[in-house]
Amino acid sequence: MTDTKTNTIAVRTVGLGKRFGKQWALAHCDLEVRQGQAVLLAGANGSGKTTLLRLIAGLHKPTQGELQIFGLDPQRERLTCRESLTLVGHEHYLYSQLTALETVLTWARLGGGDLSTDQIRGLLDEVDLGDHRNQRVGGFSAGMKKRLTFLRTKLENPRLILLDEPFSALDTAGQQLIEEWVDGYKVAGKTVIVASHNLPRAALLCERAVYLKQGQMIWHGKSSDMVQQMGLAS
């Protein structure tokens, strides 16, 4: 897997911080992620993991510090940056009234591509939603919504994949599917940043880990070392 890594820096943050009102959600974050790496963001609730992912995705504007995505400033080069990344977050970005097929078709059209119905069926089959393609997503379970949203990582073909709690709401088969896809992305030289509370599972996917506490990055190193060094063994 390491042969797909390059010296290209996918994400670089220098003193990055984000404040909401008077509360700093993230402060003084220095992070460098190379292309092809998979990095785990760990930390308790409210530690700043989601904020960091949303900053990288360009959904938040930094209050302080610098952020570069493949050498570009996401605030200035929004479209170019967004072409190279995708975020699968807590929210599913779905319209309850659309069917699974229509949802994927809409994403494809907006992303500039135009997929045939057969191609979309194929994609939906990959996430075990083929039989539900004509069902409105408002009636989907949380796990089914997660699977559908996860399709965006294939549809948009990004170089940088941001996953916020990818295993939540998913059954064992769904979690294995995510793992397989992430492994495939790593082999393909894509960069993956995963924020998760499911440390044993996520640590296996990511070779590097960063631990956040109250908005501060307090530890970084090998994922395998994190559980032991941070005293996180359950």
Place this chain on the structure above:
Amino acid sequence: MARQAWAVVRKDLLLEWRGRSRIVSVLLFGVVTLLLFSFAIGPDSVILQAAAGGFLVLALLLSSTLGLSESFRLEQEQRAIEGLLLLPVDPVALYYGKCLSNTLFLMLLAPVLTPVALFFYNVELGPTGFLQLFGLWGLAAAGLSAPGTLYAAMTSRLQSQDVLLPLLLFPLVIPVLMGAVKSVTLVLTGDPMSQIQSWTLLLASFAIIYWSLCGLLFPHAIEEGS
């Protein structure tokens, strides 16, 4: 960009079709508004006919705030708008797509509200008048949708959107309101001095200005902290 804007229109029209109760509610609101205006004026058919144009445009304006705020409420559901912004979609394309679908939505009110207004206010209109009226309705809908879409996007994350949207929108659309009221009134009551062209021009000019200006401002409104 045009292709992406069209994709937004298709998506919005499909959502409108699936949530037909929304357009029915807005239509009923428009009809009730027209009815209330006619009750407020009383049975004097001369005054009713003279005020018919104004009431029809006001019904459109009041109905538009309901439709506009609802269009972004759907986008906030499960943060669908963020899903759109995460795609490599030009926010300007997103704006024009939303704006066009909102204009089409408001234009759908015309075939219902116009005959109702003509009936309530005892106005007779020939086929040419109907065509003129629908054309003017389209311009007014475009003039209202442009700033309406911008403000609906700006206020969509706020709990007080229903209050804020009309407060922000109404003062800004006074020129559209004036142009639409005058030109619609001239169609309904006759235009002996051929003034309709100049009022229509005013209406069209403001629609164009709003479409251009709001398209430039929308990316700053929709993206956090820009």
